[in-house]
Amino acid sequence: DQQVKQNSPSLxxxxxxxxxxxxxxxxxxxxxFLWYKKYPAEGPTFLISISSIKDKNEDGRFTVFLNKSAxxxxxxxxxxxxxxxxxxxxxxxxSNFGNEKLTFGTGTRLTIIP
Amino acid sequence: xxxxxxxxxYLFRKEGQNVTLSCEQNLNHDAMYWYRQDPxxxxxxxxxxxxxxxxxxxxxxxxYSVSREKKESFPLTVxxxxxxxxxxxxxxxxxxxxxxxxxxxxxxTRLLVL
Numbered sequence: 001d002q003q004v005k006q007n008s009p010s011l012x013x014x015x016x017x018x019x020x021x022x023x024x025x026x027x028x029x030x031x032x033f034l035w036y037k038k039y040p041a042e043g044p045t046f047l048i049s050i051s052s053i054k055d056k057n058e059d060g061r062f063t064v065f066l067n068k069s070a071x072x073x074x075x076x077x078x079x080x081x082x083x084x085x086x087x088x089x090x091x092x093x094x095s096n097f098g099n100e101k102l103t104f105g106t107g108t109r110l111t112i113i114p
Numbered sequence: 115x116x117x118x119x120x121x122x123x124y125l126f127r128k129e130g131q132n133v134t135l136s137c138e139q140n141l142n143h144d145a146m147y148w149y150r151q152d153p154x155x156x157x158x159x160x161x162x163x164x165x166x167x168x169x170x171x172x173x174x175x176x177x178y179s180v181s182r183e184k185k186e187s188f189p190l191t192v193x194x195x196x197x198x199x200x201x202x203x204x205x206x207x208x209x210x211x212x213x214x215x216x217x218x219x220x221x222x223t224r225l226l227v228l
Binding site for chain 2: 004006009034036041042043044045046049089091101102104105106107
């Protein structure tokens with residue numbers, strides 16, 4: 001049972017335009033969400049996160065939006081740069097004290113076209 | 115430099131052999147985790163440990179074992195009982211407790227079966 005879903009396995013975007021990566025979840029107990037970026041043969045690196053008490057969090061070119069009623073979050077990258085080409089994973093967590101378990105989506109491969 | 119190191123980068127296993135993957139962190143994090151990534155899939159949790167001398171099974175613990183004798187180290191043994199061990203293995207660590215702690219990942223170990 002995939003509790004965190006990234007339904008687009010791949011996405012291509014022109015350099016300079018906006019990239020929008022989507023993530024849906026089914027477990028309403030999730031209350032903290034993260035996005036990770038991963039290059040081939042490397043570990044994921046943390047990008048940005050959002051708590052369920054917010055609907056938006058912004059960090060430079062990266063903005064994450066959370067729609068709790070739709071159980072949907074999205075990552076916006078603007079403007080997109082060639083170095084953004086990577087696989088992006090969304091992850092979710094239930095904030096039970098001491099329990100840091102993350103549930104990951106299957107990833108979306110983003111390709112930025114120069 | 116603070117970080118997470120995993121060794122070796124590539125590891126080969128023969129049939130019936132146990133192999134151990136190393137994970138060390140100098141971030142003074144309490145919690146450590148092992149994930150497995152297969153092509154086209156997200157990261158799946160194998161084992162996690164929140165304090166020294168304690169660990170819990172994740173979603174796919176069968177065929178794996180871990181130990182946590184030191185805060186800095188969380189080795190993973192892939193036993194001969196794991197029938198499909200070929201995968202990319204990722205170790206992560208985080209602070210324990212708190213609402214918004216992030217997991218940080220090592221560079222990964224690719225395990226191949228001969």
